[in-house]
Amino acid sequence: MASQALPARGARLGRPVAPGLVPAPGWGHLLPGQRLRGGERPDDGGATGATFRAVVLALPGGDALSTRRRSPMAAALMWPLARHLVREGVADGVVAHVVHYRFRGWNGGHAHPAEDAEWAVGEAVRRYGDVPVCLVGMDMGGRAALHAAGHPAVGSVVALAPWLPGGPEPEPVKQLIGRRVLIVHGTQDESTDPDLSYRFAERAKKVNRQVCRFEVHSDGHGLHQHRAEVFALTTDFVLGSLLDQPYARPVADALAAPPPLGLRMPLATGFGRALRHPPAGSRRA
Numbered sequence: 001m002a003s004q005a006l007p008a009r010g011a012r013l014g015r016p017v018a019p020g021l022v023p024a025p026g027w028g029h030l031l032p033g034q035r036l037r038g039g040e041r042p043d044d045g046g047a048t049g050a051t052f053r054a055v056v057l058a059l060p061g062g063d064a065l066s067t068r069r070r071s072p073m074a075a076a077l078m079w080p081l082a083r084h085l086v087r088e089g090v091a092d093g094v095v096a097h098v099v100h101y102r103f104r105g106w107n108g109g110h111a112h113p114a115e116d117a118e119w120a121v122g123e124a125v126r127r128y129g130d131v132p133v134c135l136v137g138m139d140m141g142g143r144a145a146l147h148a149a150g151h152p153a154v155g156s157v158v159a160l161a162p163w164l165p166g167g168p169e170p171e172p173v174k175q176l177i178g179r180r181v182l183i184v185h186g187t188q189d190e191s192t193d194p195d196l197s198y199r200f201a202e203r204a205k206k207v208n209r210q211v212c213r214f215e216v217h218s219d220g221h222g223l224h225q226h227r228a229e230v231f232a233l234t235t236d237f238v239l240g241s242l243l244d245q246p247y248a249r250p251v252a253d254a255l256a257a258p259p260p261l262g263l264r265m266p267l268a269t270g271f272g273r274a275l276r277h278p279p280a281g282s283r284r285a
Helices: 072-092 112-128 140-150 194-207 227-243 249-256
Strands: 054-059 094-098 133-138 154-160 180-186 211-216
Touching: 054 072, 054 112, 054 140, 054 227, 072 094, 072 133, 072 227, 094 112, 094 227, 112 133, 112 140, 133 140, 133 227, 140 154, 140 180, 154 227, 180 194, 180 227, 194 211, 211 227, 211 249, 227 249
Parallel strands: 054 094, 054 133, 133 154, 154 180, 180 211
Antiparallel strands: none
């Protein structure tokens, strides 16, 4: 029986993510005459007039099968991380969006979130020009980020607790060639299998040396117990990749190490504390 045509609903970038309660340049908190590093001062106290150097696209989770509208709850889970990334990167011209999918389901071979992620990259380039893009996804969004990495503007990918279901057809990895890839998974995740993300990372590492994977011991799917460390790790990787800055030592070591060491790197408790106050002239310790 022929499949019924899905109702047409457009994906959207959504509004730029504001940094939250912490004042930051480019979001209505500029001092008189102040400018973004390397860019223009925003018009009318907002972000629309700013010149941005890099874009982060946050990709929420979802369901395996569903043609319902996107899940507001899944999108809301990405906002704290997106705000954190903007807070840390806005002075360097980083802007972020939480992508709105057409549907909340992957829907088999349709791979709707991956299509929407690729569309979002193109839309980001249309809005901001020829700037590097990092895809940051969680759960199903992690899978979408990995699939959409083949877009020429994508330079890096972060997959948090990615949903990578096992099946007769292996997940593609060739689109990751030339990209920097970080996978983070809790060892106690009962929703998405950390062993499957390790196997994926192992295959990806064979075609691309710039792949690393961190394990968050004793944490589950939401990575709530070590949220501060996960945020710090993601921020270090994202800003290092987008702005071509040096990574923190554990990230650099994980990228350089062969399997299995670089793909089973433990995320240390307290990671990121030393990065909050880096030495003068360097953002990272």
